[in-house]
Amino acid sequence: MSEQEKTPDTAQPAGIMDQKVGIIGANGALGSDLARILRHPVPAFHKDFDICDYDAARAWLEKSGVAAVINTAAFHRVPDCETEYAAAFEVNVIGVRNLARACAELDIHLCHISTDYVFDGTKKAPYVETDSPAPLSIYAISKLAGEYALEAYGKRTSIVRSCGLYGRVPTRAKGGNFVNAMIKLGTERDRVTVVNDEIVCPTYTFDLAVAIDRLLAAGGEGIFHINQNGHTTWFDFAKVIFEARGLPAKLEPISAASFQSKVQRPSYSVLSNEKFEKLTGHRMPDWENALRRHLAEI
Ligand SMILES: NC(=O)C1=CN([C@@H]2O[C@H](COP(=O)(O)OP(=O)(O)OC[C@H]3O[C@@H](n4cnc5c(N)ncnc54)[C@H](OP(=O)(O)O)[C@@H]3O)[C@@H](O)[C@H]2O)C=CC1
Numbered sequence: 001m002s003e004q005e006k007t008p009d010t011a012q013p014a015g016i017m018d019q020k021v022g023i024i025g026a027n028g029a030l031g032s033d034l035a036r037i038l039r040h041p042v043p044a045f046h047k048d049f050d051i052c053d054y055d056a057a058r059a060w061l062e063k064s065g066v067a068a069v070i071n072t073a074a075f076h077r078v079p080d081c082e083t084e085y086a087a088a089f090e091v092n093v094i095g096v097r098n099l100a101r102a103c104a105e106l107d108i109h110l111c112h113i114s115t116d117y118v119f120d121g122t123k124k125a126p127y128v129e130t131d132s133p134a135p136l137s138i139y140a141i142s143k144l145a146g147e148y149a150l151e152a153y154g155k156r157t158s159i160v161r162s163c164g165l166y167g168r169v170p171t172r173a174k175g176g177n178f179v180n181a182m183i184k185l186g187t188e189r190d191r192v193t194v195v196n197d198e199i200v201c202p203t204y205t206f207d208l209a210v211a212i213d214r215l216l217a218a219g220g221e222g223i224f225h226i227n228q229n230g231h232t233t234w235f236d237f238a239k240v241i242f243e244a245r246g247l248p249a250k251l252e253p254i255s256a257a258s259f260q261s262k263v264q265r266p267s268y269s270v271l272s273n274e275k276f277e278k279l280t281g282h283r284m285p286d287w288e289n290a291l292r293r294h295l296a297e298i
């Protein structure tokens with residue numbers, strides 16, 4: 001195993017948060033890694049309750065006896081949000097409002113997952129938590145409105161914004177993630193085109209789950225940006241996947257403008273980890289290290 005593939009000492013699976021923590025969406029990409037990392041996880045599945053149902057959410061939270069809860073539930077098939085906007089707003093805003101209200105009443109810390117897409121990408125330097133959001137899509141608008149709902153109705157809250165999640169369990173809402181899409185396309189097609197002018201920092205759900213555990217243990221409240229360190233383009237990210245897997249298709253760079261999509265995505269959405277790393281003393285591994293560890297586990 002190369003140096004890049006070794007698990008860094010920051011990624012040990014044992015959680016440090018010493019109290020019971022609820023995980024909403026415990027079988028999702030991030031939720032399933034939270035369930036394997038947290039020391040005292042209390043998993044909640046969609047069949048247990050829907051966050052859009054305030055009474056059901058409150059009843060589960062009250063019964064669970066958790067000190068904190070992490071909300072990973074979202075409507076996040078990004079292109080579908082453009083047309084199914086009522087559903088997107090119901091889950092991403094009203095659902096979050098419900099959780100914020102219930103957690104405030106029950107004195108539970110609510111940690112909510114948000115996105116790099118709240119920014120428009122014009123900054124061209126890592127975004128810090130105090131930068132002004134400027135969402136470009138309905139998904140991004142609904143996630144930003146969810147943040148505002150949390151801040152308006154919540155008491156003890158944290159918001160974790162991250163970027164381009166991938167992990168052992170594919171994102172349920174999308175039926176996959178960028179890594180397994182590349183492996184599938186790279187195996188089935190002769191030629192795969194990937195955008196080379198969106199600068200991002202795709203993030204491994206395992207590393208994000210470890211980081212969220214550290215954030216909760218440190219009592220972090222407010223907004224925190226957490227993604228892998230460094231930055232790449234989707235094309236360069238795909239290149240590592242193609243090389244590591246020896247995929248037969250020809251990989252070609254294209255511009256975002258020529259990628260057929262009904263969604264406008266930020267051309268730069270790297271997040272600065274500085275606030276998180278300062279509070280917790282925990283350094284996020286680089287994106288390539290994370291990707292190679294992930295490729296070794298699937
Ligand atoms: N995936 C990505 O690239 C990124 C995601 N994010 C954010 O991270 C979070 C987690 O993403 P990820 O783990 O990939 O998502 P997944 O789709 O894998 O997991 C979401 C989980 O939430 C559950 N869920 C969905 N809607 C509801 C609801 N109304 N009530 C209760 N449970 C519900 C789902 O259950 P079921 O499937 O059974 O409905 C699923 O278990 C989301 O908030 C997303 O916006 C941020 C940046 C990037």
Ligand SMILES: Cc1cn([C@H]2C[C@H](O)[C@@H](COP(=O)(O)OP(=O)(O)O[C@H]3O[C@@H](C)C(=O)[C@@H](O)[C@H]3O)O2)c(=O)[nH]c1=O
Nearest residue numbers: 076078115116162163164165178181193194195234259
């Ligand atoms: C599958 C594929 C994607 N792409 C591009 C499209 C897009 O610009 C980029 C990533 O593709 P995705 O389908 O993952 O894009 P998308 O679903 O918009 O990903 C986003 O999901 C939401 C939930 C978030 O919060 C964001 O952080 C972000 O990761 O790669 C290609 O160029 N070629 C391809 O074959």
